Amino acid sequence: MTKVSFFGAAGEVTGSNFLIETEERKYVVDCGLFQGSDQNTEHNDEPLAYNAEEIEAVVVTHAHLDHIGRLPVLVKNGFKGPIYMTAATAELTGLVLKDAFHIMMSNFERREGEEQKPMLYEEADLNRTLDMFKPIPYHKPQTLFGEDSVTLFDAGHILGSSSALVRAGEKTLVFSGDLGHWPNTLLPHPDKIGAADMVITEATYGGVEREKKQDKLEVIKSAIDWVQERHGVLLIPAFSVERSQELLYLLHELNKLHQLPHMPIYFDSPLGIEALEVFKHHQELYSAEVKKEESTDREIFDFSGLVITPTSDESKEINDEPPPKIIIAGSGMMDGGRIAHHLKRYISHPNTLLLVVGYQAEGTLGRAIVDGAKEIMITDDRIPVHAKVEVVDIFSGHADNDDLIEWLKNIHLSTGGKVVIVHSDPDRSKVYCDELKKIMPQTDISVAVIGESVGI
């Protein structure tokens, strides 16, 4: 019997953390942060539900914080490695974890003297974690222990992202990781995976079809035109990894089509700027189309008007530039990072356009704005919202209902095989579960429950 237990992303989207147990060994897939409301993030402080010292190896699907954010907690609790992932994921994970640590530390120092919880982990735990990364290529089985192995497949979600096929205790488990939506701007279609006894699939957009016809270039172009006409500011809060680089690539495309009006475009995301370098030296991971583009034009993330502002002084100078202007900044859910300063300054202006291109989790500032907040609080200041807020779904890096089903249908499930749904809000996972039951009446399909296990 091989057993999978769900200690995160069960009945919700964040905190991915799955434990695999065979008769002999234990492995972990992903160890992410719980994100969103205070109530949710409190789970991060809870002790791990298993003994980290007993874990033989960890597999990481991709570099998003909700999949990697508690890796140093595992190490702090005695996990000794190795941690398998693709080379691009290892590089991006290093950047994302260091960034997260600095944010955690500065928040901690800001509250010095107040009563507060200890930090989740120390810098030494983080450094030891980074030393345990073992990059492995796609499609090549890596031994975990004895006959147990992991093989990574391209998930097309962010650079280096994977679905993981784990052979454990003579059973084959497939963890979808987060799956990309296609066609994707920079990345290829997710790989097809052969056969499995159990599939653990994300369903962030289970039951939801997204508008596919609306062209990304068109959306950006009309947003730019809107602020140009009004001499306004276009604010695009964007996740530092993938979304930001995708936006730069699309702006490069618009520029090539001579459709980019003359105005400064600031890329004001220190983490995004570092991640851009990882993108630039992993061209082998681009889609065929982008590879072709890159072979004739080396600067696919550059265009006239682009201003990159890594330092905070450079970031402050953005204020001095009169509109119209465009600012791409993190964090993607607007809870912190440099976008906070720009929101503070510009969200009360009616000639500001806030273009929301990413998922906004419950409890975040971004979600409050998207839900129509008339006023927001930023660093103790009450700011009225007069900006135009436009939400576009097409930029989501997540598979929608059709994509999820297509991916799943390509996996041949053994007789008695199981599908477990994770990484989804309760409403959506129920709709998706009901739909799958209709399509696959012979299969045991369930929604993961936090703390519970499914055996095969």
Ligand SMILES: [Zn+2]
């Ligand atoms: Zn993700």
